[in-house]
Amino acid sequence: MSELKxxxxxxxxxxxxxxxxxxxxxxxxECSSCYMRTGGKKNKEDAVREWNNRVIEDALLAEIDxxxxxxxxxxxxxxxxxxxAVGVEG
Numbered sequence: 001m002s003e004l005k006x007x008x009x010x011x012x013x014x015x016x017x018x019x020x021x022x023x024x025x026x027x028x029x030e031c032s033s034c035y036m037r038t039g040g041k042k043n044k045e046d047a048v049r050e051w052n053n054r055v056i057e058d059a060l061l062a063e064i065d066x067x068x069x070x071x072x073x074x075x076x077x078x079x080x081x082x083x084x085a086v087g088v089e090g
Contacts, residue, residue, distance in 0.1 A: 005052045007031035015044055
């Protein structure tokens with residue numbers, strides 16, 4: 001089984017079980033601090049895989065946010081570059 005990664009809040013996560021409607025066990029991973037958790041899975045490996053992939057999703061969302069800010073900055077630069085000079089006679 002893969003190693004369980006820490007939560008993005010930098011606290012450890014743990015594997016837990018809960019009873020499903022059919023009385024079988026479902027596994028989920030939950031952060032011990034912020035209580036972020038996965039959905040219930042039929043086996044530990046799937047719960048760990050979902051948890052560890054979530055970290056990748058968070059990194060991608062952070063990168064998207066950085067790119068949005070870069071685009072906004074470039075749009076602002078283009079806007080001010082194309083403004084006519086005020087009070088300058090040519």
